[in-house]
Amino acid sequence: MLSACLLLPACTANTRPVAQKWVASWGQAMTSNHVRVASPDGKPVLDEYGQPLERAPAVERLTLRQSVNLSAGGTRVRIRLSNHHGREPLTVSAARIAPGAGDALDLSAIDAANDRQLSFGGQRSITIAPGGEAVSDPVELRVAPLSSVVVSLYFDGPAQLADMHPMQLAHTTYAVDGDATQLRSLAQLPPANALPHTRDDHVYLLAGVDVEAPAGTRGIVAFGDSITDGALATAPARSWPAVLAALAERNGRAAAVVNAGISADELTTDQIGNPGAGASGLKRFLRDVVDRPGVTDVVVLFGANDINRGIDAAGYPNGASAGDLIAAMRMLADVAHQHRLRIYAGTVTPFAGLASWYSPGREAVRLQFNEWIRRYGGFDGVIDFSDAVAGDYVPPPLAAKRSPLPVGMATACTGEGLHPNDRGYAAMGTLAYNVLFDAKLQPPQGCR
Incomplete structure (x- = not known):
C-alpha cells in the first residue's frame, strides 16, 4: 500500500536533496618557511654555486597535530595540504581528522569516537610535488558551525615543512616523535626534537578545511x-x-x-x-x-x-x-x-x-x-x-x-x-x- 505522502507533490518536494557545494570553512595563507643558513660568524653559508644556502625544517618519523576553528558546518569534510613553497617532493604518510574534544587547555585532544582516516585518491599516503597542493578524499563527518577540528599528519620518511602560516592566537600546534595520529591527546608527550619551537605556534602545510554545504x-x-x-x-x-x-x-x-x-x-x-x-x-x-x-x-x-x-x-x-x-x-x-x-x-x-x-x-x-x-x-x-x-x-x-x-x-x-x-x-x-x-x-x- 502506497503512503499517502507519496501521492502529494508537497510531500515529495520536501524530500528532495538540497543542492550542495564545497566551500572553504577554514583556511590560512601559506608563507615560506625557508631561512638562510648562517655560519658561526653570522655570514651566510654558500652552496656549490656561490648562492646563499636556504633550508626549511626537516622532520622524520614525526606526528604533527593542528587544531583549527571552522566557520561553516557540514556533514562531509576534506583538507588541503600545501607544498607551494617546497623545493622537493613532500610525502605525508598518514592523515586523520576529528572534531576537537572541546578542552580549551588542550587543543590537541580529539573526539576519538569520530576520528576519521583520510585518503588521497584512495591511498593512505600522498606525495606532493614542489609548488603543488593536495586535496584529500571527502569523508563523512558531521561538524558544527564555529567548532574546532583537529588534523593529524604523520611523516615516516624525511620531509621538509616548507609551507607555514606564522602567527597563531592559541597553542594550536603539537609535534611529537613517532606515529601518534590515533592518540586522544598529545599534551603529555614530550615535543619532538625536530620542531622544538612549536609553542611559537605556526600552522604547517594545512592550507584549508572544506565542508560540503548548501549551494x-x-x-x-x-x-x-x-x-x-x-x-x-x-x-x-x-x-x-x-x-x-x-x-x-x-x-x-x-x-x-x-x-x-x-x-x-x-x-x-x-x-x-x-x-x-x-x-x-x-x-x-x-x-x-x-x-x-x-x-x-x-x-x-x-x-x-x-x-x-x-x-x-x-x-x-x-x-x-x-x-x-x-x-x-x-x-x-x-x-x-x-x-x-x-x-x-x-x-x-x-x-x-x-x-x-x-x-x-x-x-x-x-x-x-x-x-x-x-x-x-x-x-x-x-x-x-x-x-x-x-x-x-x-x-x-x-x-x-x-x-x-x-x-x-x-x-x-x-x-x-x-x-x-x-x-x-x-x-x-x-x-x-x-x-x-x-x-x-x-x-x-x-x-x-
Whole structure:
C-alpha cells in the first residue's frame, strides 16, 4: 500500500536533496618557511654555486597535530595540504581528522569516537610535488558551525615543512616523535626534537578545511595584513573575520569565512628578506582568494604596511604612494569581477597613535587612499574600518603638534596605536557583517 505522502507533490518536494557545494570553512595563507643558513660568524653559508644556502625544517618519523576553528558546518569534510613553497617532493604518510574534544587547555585532544582516516585518491599516503597542493578524499563527518577540528599528519620518511602560516592566537600546534595520529591527546608527550619551537605556534602545510554545504552558502575571504590576521587578539575567535563568521551564524546567514591575512604583508610589494611575511597581495590574490572552493565574496584590507615602508618612486622603502595603492586595488577589483566575485574594500585604519609609524606625509597618503576607496564606484561595497575604530587617543609628540589633531585609533580599541584589541576587532567584524548582509547591528562596545 502506497503512503499517502507519496501521492502529494508537497510531500515529495520536501524530500528532495538540497543542492550542495564545497566551500572553504577554514583556511590560512601559506608563507615560506625557508631561512638562510648562517655560519658561526653570522655570514651566510654558500652552496656549490656561490648562492646563499636556504633550508626549511626537516622532520622524520614525526606526528604533527593542528587544531583549527571552522566557520561553516557540514556533514562531509576534506583538507588541503600545501607544498607551494617546497623545493622537493613532500610525502605525508598518514592523515586523520576529528572534531576537537572541546578542552580549551588542550587543543590537541580529539573526539576519538569520530576520528576519521583520510585518503588521497584512495591511498593512505600522498606525495606532493614542489609548488603543488593536495586535496584529500571527502569523508563523512558531521561538524558544527564555529567548532574546532583537529588534523593529524604523520611523516615516516624525511620531509621538509616548507609551507607555514606564522602567527597563531592559541597553542594550536603539537609535534611529537613517532606515529601518534590515533592518540586522544598529545599534551603529555614530550615535543619532538625536530620542531622544538612549536609553542611559537605556526600552522604547517594545512592550507584549508572544506565542508560540503548548501549551494547558497556564501564563501567570504578576508584578505589583508596583520589587522586581518588578528594581531593582538586574545584568541582565534576574536579577530574581525572570526567575529564576522560568528555573527553570520548567530543570525542564521549561510556563510563561511576564511582568514587570508598575513602579518607584515603588503599589497604592492614582496617582503624582501622576510619570507614569513608573505608575497605581495597582488601576487597571492589568485591562490589565496580566487582559488578557494566556493568563494563568492572577498573583503580587502591592505595599506598600512605599504604606507609605512612600501617602495617609493625612487625604489626606496620609504612608503608607497596613494597612486600605487589605488592602481593595485583597481587590479584586484578587475580580477575579482572577472571571476564573478563580489569585492568589498576596507579603509585603512588610523596609526597616528604610534610614534614610529606616524608622519604627516604618511597620514596624507592614508587619507587620500581612503577617500578614493569611499568614492570609487568599482567595488561592491565599502567597509569603513577607519571610522569604526577612530576615537580619543593620546597622541605622540609629532602628532600632538598638528592642528587639527590627526585621526587616531581610539585608546579603548587598540593595544599600541596600530593594531586593534578585542574591542576594536568586534567593532570591525560587526561593521563588516552589516555591509555584507545589509544589517544594522551594534557592537557590544563601540570605539567612541
